[in-house]
Amino acid sequence: GEDVEQSLFLSVREGDSSVINCTYTDSSSTYLYWYKQEPGAGLQLLTYIFSNMDMKQDQRLTVLLNKKDKHLSLRIADTQTGDSAIYFCAESLRDNYGQNFVFGPGTRLSVLP
Amino acid sequence: DAGVTQSPTHLIKTRGQQVTLRCSPKSGHDTVSWYQQALGQGPQFIFQYYEEEERQRGNFPDRFSGHQFPNYSSELNVNALLLGDSALYLCASSPAGRGFPYEQYFGPGTRLTVT
Numbered sequence: 001g002e003d004v005e006q007s008l009f010l011s012v013r014e015g016d017s018s019v020i021n022c023t024y025t026d027s028s029s030t031y032l033y034w035y036k037q038e039p040g041a042g043l044q045l046l047t048y049i050f051s052n053m054d055m056k057q058d059q060r061l062t063v064l065l066n067k068k069d070k071h072l073s074l075r076i077a078d079t080q081t082g083d084s085a086i087y088f089c090a091e092s093l094r095d096n097y098g099q100n101f102v103f104g105p106g107t108r109l110s111v112l113p
Numbered sequence: 114d115a116g117v118t119q120s121p122t123h124l125i126k127t128r129g130q131q132v133t134l135r136c137s138p139k140s141g142h143d144t145v146s147w148y149q150q151a152l153g154q155g156p157q158f159i160f161q162y163y164e165e166e167e168r169q170r171g172n173f174p175d176r177f178s179g180h181q182f183p184n185y186s187s188e189l190n191v192n193a194l195l196l197g198d199s200a201l202y203l204c205a206s207s208p209a210g211r212g213f214p215y216e217q218y219f220g221p222g223t224r225l226t227v228t
Binding site for chain 1: 146
């Protein structure tokens with residue numbers, strides 16, 4: 001079955017790095033995503049990684065994928081107070097009928113000044 | 114370029130009533146997906162529309178139905194509302210065509226409260 005798990009809370013100090021972890025179960029996932037949700041808002045696409053990649057870097061964001069362990073992580077360098085939000089990991093499953101996304105429960109990141 | 118828009122922003126309904134939520138996809142996108150996000154949880158996939166047809170469906174009862182119009186906009190209808198239907202309903206669009214919609218953009222959501 002499809003299941004995405006994340007730790008629910010993470011607290012870091014401003015300027016430190018944040019690492020948010022995610023595990024998924026479906027080995028047929030083609031893309032894995034990170035979304036950010038601020039209070040009262042929809043989901044903002046941060047980055048995604050194709051399942052045949054190990055790493056993707058995009059400015060302050062680094063995504064690492066360990067396909068063997070089905071483990072995905074998002075590292076935010078030089079974390080700022082504006083990074084405080086809920087971060088969702090999602091896997092994308094494709095079949096003959098199209099594609100859908102399975103989201104984790106979200107990790108609430110709190111950045112302390 | 115307008116992103117994904119949804120209306121209304123907030124809605125309060127009574128148990129047993131019916132509700133219609135609306136979504137306009139991002140310009141150039143032709144596939145619309147709907148998600149339900151209960152408080153404190155991740156979004157749950159309801160269904161996806163492409164070429165005015167429901168292409169995929171998650172584990173939601175038939176009370177949840179939808180429609181896509183020729184201009185790619187979409188509606189989500191929920192009949193016989195239950196208290197448990199209270200949630201943030203998110204619409205997402207992607208430029209699928211018949212390819213792989215690997216980028217999905219979300220609207221701000223409609224907050225539905227059922228009393």
